[in-house]
Amino acid sequence: MKIFRSHVLVCGGTGCSSSKSALIRERFIEKIKEVNLDNEVQVIGTGCFGLCEEGPVVIIYPEGSFYARMTVDRVDEIVEEHLLKGRIVRKYLFDESAREEKLKALSEVDFYKKQKRVALRNCGLINPENIHEYIARDGYFALGKVLTEMTPDEVIKLVKDSGLKGRGGAGFSTGMKWSFAAPNKADQKYVICNADEGDPGAFMDRSVLEGDPHAVLEAMAIAGYAIGATKGFIYVRAEYPIAVHRLKIAIAQAKELGLLGKNLFNSGFDFDIEIRLGAGAFVCGEETALMQSIEGKRGMSRNKPPFPANKGLWGKPTIINNVETLANIPQIIIKGPEWFKSFGTEKSPGTKVFALGGKINNTGLVEVPMGTTLREVIYDIGGGCPNGKEFKAVQTGGPSGGCLTKVHLDTPIDYENLTAVGSMMGSGGMIVMDEDNCMVDIARFFLDFTVDESCGKCTPCREGTKRMLEILDKIAEGKGTMEDLDKLEKLAVNIKETSLCGLGQTAPNPVLSTLRYFKDEYEAHVNEKRCPAGVCQSLLKYIITMDCKGCTKCARICPSGAIEGKVREIHVINQDKCIKCGACMEACTFHAIIKK
Amino acid sequence: MKSLEELKKLRDESIKNVEMRNTDKDIRVVVGMATCGISAGARPVLSAFVEEVSKRNLSNVSVVQTGCIGMCTLEPIVEIYAPDKEKVTYIHVDSEKAKRIVSEHLVNNRVVFEYTIGSENQQ
Numbered sequence: 001m002k003i004f005r006s007h008v009l010v011c012g013g014t015g016c017s018s019s020k021s022a023l024i025r026e027r028f029i030e031k032i033k034e035v036n037l038d039n040e041v042q043v044i045g046t047g048c049f050g051l052c053e054e055g056p057v058v059i060i061y062p063e064g065s066f067y068a069r070m071t072v073d074r075v076d077e078i079v080e081e082h083l084l085k086g087r088i089v090r091k092y093l094f095d096e097s098a099r100e101e102k103l104k105a106l107s108e109v110d111f112y113k114k115q116k117r118v119a120l121r122n123c124g125l126i127n128p129e130n131i132h133e134y135i136a137r138d139g140y141f142a143l144g145k146v147l148t149e150m151t152p153d154e155v156i157k158l159v160k161d162s163g164l165k166g167r168g169g170a171g172f173s174t175g176m177k178w179s180f181a182a183p184n185k186a187d188q189k190y191v192i193c194n195a196d197e198g199d200p201g202a203f204m205d206r207s208v209l210e211g212d213p214h215a216v217l218e219a220m221a222i223a224g225y226a227i228g229a230t231k232g233f234i235y236v237r238a239e240y241p242i243a244v245h246r247l248k249i250a251i252a253q254a255k256e257l258g259l260l261g262k263n264l265f266n267s268g269f270d271f272d273i274e275i276r277l278g279a280g281a282f283v284c285g286e287e288t289a290l291m292q293s294i295e296g297k298r299g300m301s302r303n304k305p306p307f308p309a310n311k312g313l314w315g316k317p318t319i320i321n322n323v324e325t326l327a328n329i330p331q332i333i334i335k336g337p338e339w340f341k342s343f344g345t346e347k348s349p350g351t352k353v354f355a356l357g358g359k360i361n362n363t364g365l366v367e368v369p370m371g372t373t374l375r376e377v378i379y380d381i382g383g384g385c386p387n388g389k390e391f392k393a394v395q396t397g398g399p400s401g402g403c404l405t406k407v408h409l410d411t412p413i414d415y416e417n418l419t420a421v422g423s424m425m426g427s428g429g430m431i432v433m434d435e436d437n438c439m440v441d442i443a444r445f446f447l448d449f450t451v452d453e454s455c456g457k458c459t460p461c462r463e464g465t466k467r468m469l470e471i472l473d474k475i476a477e478g479k480g481t482m483e484d485l486d487k488l489e490k491l492a493v494n495i496k497e498t499s500l501c502g503l504g505q506t507a508p509n510p511v512l513s514t515l516r517y518f519k520d521e522y523e524a525h526v527n528e529k530r531c532p533a534g535v536c537q538s539l540l541k542y543i544i545t546m547d548c549k550g551c552t553k554c555a556r557i558c559p560s561g562a563i564e565g566k567v568r569e570i571h572v573i574n575q576d577k578c579i580k581c582g583a584c585m586e587a588c589t590f591h592a593i594i595k596k
Numbered sequence: 597m598k599s600l601e602e603l604k605k606l607r608d609e610s611i612k613n614v615e616m617r618n619t620d621k622d623i624r625v626v627v628g629m630a631t632c633g634i635s636a637g638a639r640p641v642l643s644a645f646v647e648e649v650s651k652r653n654l655s656n657v658s659v660v661q662t663g664c665i666g667m668c669t670l671e672p673i674v675e676i677y678a679p680d681k682e683k684v685t686y687i688h689v690d691s692e693k694a695k696r697i698v699s700e701h702l703v704n705n706r707v708v709f710e711y712t713i714g715s716e717n718q719q
Contacts, residue, residue: 003612005646005659040643062658064619086629086661105619125617135603136610144600257606258597266598 004042006083008032010070011057011124013048013210014203014242015364020072021045021056027075028058032083041083047211049124051111052364054094059106059124066106068094111362114381116343118351119167119327120367123211128246131253134214140259142330143218146225147267155226156182159329162337163349168194168285168322169400169426170502171348171415174329177319180309181227184317189229191220192313192320194290195236195243198282199398200449202429204353205323207365209236209243212327213250217260219326221271222333227319232273235290237280247275282399282453286501287320289455300455301501322427324353344370348414358395358431359385368413375409378432389434393517397426399446399453400506402513403439422513424506438535439518440525443511444472450507461504464495468511475522477538478529485522489515534595537580544571547592554584554593612650621658623702625649628673630664637690638672644691645674648698657702670713676701685713 010025054068126133160175197205220232254260284299293299312318341349348370361383393403402423492508531539550568562578565571585593670687
């Protein structure tokens with residue numbers, strides 16, 4: 001095999017790809033050829049490095065130089081300086097790594113320092129389209145070990161002992177799930193990988209699939225052996241084209257090397273995996289709806305029991321595991337349950353991947369041990385809110401979760417703690433909000449999403465969430481009453497108790513948690529007809545202050561002719577005519593227009 | 597795939613390529629690769645180090661390049677850094693010398709004095 005003296009790793013995750021990392025990669029390849037270094041330097045596309053905010057990201061080894069916010073224009077200089085002459089181009093390095101005289105190693109940068117990468121261990125380090133790089137990182141050794149040295153019962157016991165819980169949201173013990181399906185006799189059983197990641201702002205599973213697809217394939221085969229299934233399906237949304245593409249390559253490569261297919265490791269065990277594309281319905285992340293969708297039916301949830309472990313896909317015993325859960329399995333097998341339990345909390349061992357988004361400096365993907373506090377994730381790793389704004393709340397668990405406030409910042413993150421304070425772990429989306437976010441508006445946003453995504457099968461979810469949204473609309477328009485708040489809460493509790501599946505049972509959470517922690521904001525909307533954050537349009541008022549110089553710019557720009565005033569005199573907005581478009585505020589050179 | 601041994605063989609072949617991305621190594625071989633170094637023949641030296649280190653599976657050694665070290669007449673210059681040891685500077689290195697430095701200095705821990713900058717001063 002050819003040995004290169006330097007590797008240029010260009011992020012090929014969805015985030016960096018959308019900021020043209022593919023062009024950067026092409027230019028590297030071209031330029032390296034131009035200067036005759038193509039025999040010495042290898043250019044590789046990888047999965048997500050995690051620090052999406054600083055993307056497109058390029059890392060050059062062996063130095064481990066971290067070039068941030070790359071552009072095509074910078075490629076030539078980096079090739080000529082760094083690769084040809086050995087001079088790291090400091091001005092293009094990630095700011096923090098180059099701030100001091102001595103360059104900081106990547107693992108020393110604040111963003112990575114507190115992270116513990118288990119599920120993401122290969123993301124950004126290997127070429128996901130090359131099975132050899134996965135094998136070089138001990139890939140498929142867990143499968144080999146399981147098939148040659150362990151019985152299915154031993155595998156299940158090991159996974160149970162590790163305490164691994166489903167990372168998709170509900171947090172059910174993975175080993176238990178497997179143990180329910182294993183004893184069921186059937187001519188065919190199935191393993192499904194749930195990659196229907198639907199929470200707005202969540203991209204953990206996508207990144208694992210894009211960065212380390214073989215880890216998921218290997219884990220599925222292990223699960224298949226444990227429960228006696230020979231067939232696996234990956235249910236992934238069609239809107240993840242890069243993930244799908246890499247999965248297809250990974251499956252083909254694994255088959256070619258005989259790591260999927262017949263008689264693996266000469267053990268007599270067969271396992272095969274197929275991809276099923278989902279159309280992107282949120283409810284299809286719910287396991288019963290997901291199976292319906294794989295069967296070619298409309299994705300709607302059904303009653304449980306029967307549980308999938310007894311009657312699942314096409315009526316056969318089936319287990320369904322989330323992408324991140326599976327990505328943990330091979331390492332648990334190799335390193336043992338005690339290793340896995342050595343980080344995290346007693347009840348929630350291991351790590352969790354979070355997608356940090358919203359009003360936060362370091363948007364990106366982080367993996368931390370369970371029990372890390374929200375403060376560490378948001379401030380130490382995430383870098384806090386941008387522009388010096390004050391942190392207000394963090395939404396965890398997406399549309400099924402809730403908002404947590406400043407008082408929860410020191411809560412250690414695990415399944416139990418988040419549930420106790422009225423939110424949930426969910427799949428790992430973490431959306432940070434600052435003082436400019438209105439909590440009524442946030443609740444409305446998430447509810448609007450679940451109303452759209454309700455499959456419509458059961459009445460509480462179909463009708464109830466719609467009614468809740470109507471009440472929220474009323475409040476946001478300043479037409480709400482205190483009675484509405486009571487009604488909202490009552491309805492929310494009823495929907496939670498009576499809905500058929502997880503979607504309806506958790507849909508009211510964003511409303512309930514905001515009602516609980518930000519009641520004052522709801523009351524301001526209802527009683528004072530005021531939106532404290534200045535978001536809800538109907539309650540806004542644009543006002544011209546004494547700073548007005550009378551330049552007439554605003555009066556000329558106002559589309560509804562609502563601003564009156566003479567030259568060099570303070571102007572006034574006619575509130576009846578104002579359509580609250582904000583054009584005047586943007587146009588004013590003297591910052592004399594404020595919204596209240 | 598028929599056995600764990602077969603997989604191990606495959607891993608050992610593949611690992612050489614990925615090993616370089618581990619930045620957590622103790623020993624650093626730094627090759628001067630500015631214009632002066634390159635024109636004096638540093639490029640084949642760098643390649644020789646990379647190949648030898650990989651061939652001998654020295655997973656503790658990283659081979660990196662640097663800019664002009666300052667004494668252009670002595671190029672190609674190679675410096676070897678190891679924890680708790682003094683830096684060793686080799687001068688006028690070529691690919692044959694590089695191989696010897698790897699086998700004696702890096703593998704057997706014996707500095708090749710005749711190639712070092714110190715030996716030049718004594719002449």
